[in-house]
Amino acid sequence: MDRRQKVELFEQIRREHRLGIGTIRGVAKQFGVHRRIVRQALASAIPPERKTPARAKPQLGAAMEFIDEILRVDQRAPRKQRHTAHRIWERIRRERPEITVAESTVRHYVCRRKQELGVAERETFVPQSYTWGSEAQVDWYEAFAEVLGERRKLYCFAMRSMASGGAFHRAYYHPTQQAFLEAHELAFDYFGGVFRRLRYDNLKSAVKKVLRGYQREETERLIAFRSHWGFQSEFCNLARGNEKGGVEGEVGYFRRNHLVPVPRVGSLDELNQLLRDGCRGEEPRRIAGKPHTVGEAMRIEREHLLPLPTEGFELAEISFPLVDGKGCVQVRTNWYSTPLKPGTRPRVKLLPAYVEVWQERECVARHERSYSRRQQVLDLEHYLDVLERKPGALAGSSPLQQWRERGRWPGSFDRLWQSLRERHGPQAGTRVMIELLALGKRQGWDRLKGAIEEALALGCTDAAAVRHLASADELNRPRSQPFPLGALECYDRPLPQMQEYDLLLGNDATAEVTR
Secondary structure, eight states, rough: HHHHHHHHHHHHHHHHHSOOOHHHHHHHHHTTTHHHHHHHHHHHHSOOOOOOOOOOOOOTTTHHOOOOOOHHHTTSOTTTTTOHHHHHHHHHHHTTTTOOOOOOHHHHHHHHHHHHTOOOOOOOOOOOOTTTSSSEEEEEEEEEEEEEEEEEEEEEEEEETTTOEEEEEEEEOOOOOOHHHHHHHHHHHHSSBBOEEEEEOOOTEEEEESTTTTEEEEEEHHHHHHHHHHEEEEOOOOTTTTGGGGHHHHHHHHHHHHHOOOEEEEEHHHHHHHHHHHHHHTTOOOOOOOSSOOOHHHHHTTTBBBOOOOSOOOOOEEOOOOOOTEEEEEEETTTEESSSSSTOOOOEEEEEEEEEEEEEEEEEEEEEEOOOOOEOOGGGGHHHHHHHOOGGGGGTTTTHHHHHHOOOOOOOHHHHHHHHHOOOOOOOHHHHHHHHHHHHHHHHHHHHHHHHHHHHHHTTOOHHHHHHTTHHHHHHHOOOOOGGGGGGGOOOOOOOHHHHHHHHHHEEEEEEHOO
């Protein structure tokens, strides 16, 4: 019985009870229904909703605990780096292949579970159409990553082509204007050209003051940068993210698919390589409603972009500080070590993520930029020449402590150092260890680390053995392949005949006698 028929039945029951038989038993007998139905009809003219019986979930039941654990972990994860139902379903297929469950089943279960925690707000965007190379949208977004075991907050730059759907992402520790402009240059190089128009929100790196309507007072650096690269800039209205919905959607998609779970890397460069690989990995994807894949569309669009200038825009902040007595140069509020002698004035480039020290057209030092104040950023490699003359200063040196904190001084170095000190004495053993560190400076720290670990595994702590193991690869020569002798027959030639030369010698001798 459908709901309309049940409503009509309730109407007849109520009329019969009021004007006819007048008893519940009699009405139930007349219509052939249970007395419970009669009581429901008398209580309300609208039939109650039918209760849906709880059904067993043979397929989902095995995955419910796995899904609940993911959602519990997501409560501690950054808000914008949590799993979607599609991402959970992909993890079930990859990590629990014995469970066969449909994506729609997972989606319904995740939706019901998330409703218990609150429904996230969603924004509606109006679809737009774009010609090749006409517009790209730019935005910053926040993300977290574990760098050297420490969870750090990062600021990621995103540029999305609105015609092809291709995107470029790059992470920085701080969203400075230098980082903002550098990311533009890297994005232009990634796309192979410059877009004619870039759309921004009102970020401080580009906008100095918001005026009426779409008018903005832009920063001087952005105006010069825009003039150098030849693009036009447009800005959204305040609090209107839908005006650059393409990059907003790209940020959410990329973060969910490439930053979940939270990535674990050893450096910012490694993370940026991971992001670049993620951008390349999206090229085979086909966006709904598009005739080409992202990669195919990017190759078509590259022909319509503005050409890249022959020279880049100067982004670095240049200074000429004096090297102090500790071998450091002061850049803004921090000090960075160099291998130069005190009193030297090198050329220092302050970049968004790094500080470079140049001397005689050679980069002699490169440090990760520190955004703290009154900090010393030291590299033990810059002090090896001094430590060879002052070996006693190594044990308590700040460069060594910073190497330990960054994970560049493994435990195998300490074991070898302790063995050398016991064998040669504290002073001589430390000097030998410093000589081995100088070997790592020349041949590479990974090779030195491997040689020390191999020597310790063999039970040998002699410095000469470590040097031999570090250079063992260079001593190996490829064995020459045997060559069949018969293959040389093609080079055989007959011996020359010298009788005619003897005749010439004879004629010369006769002429000499005649004279």
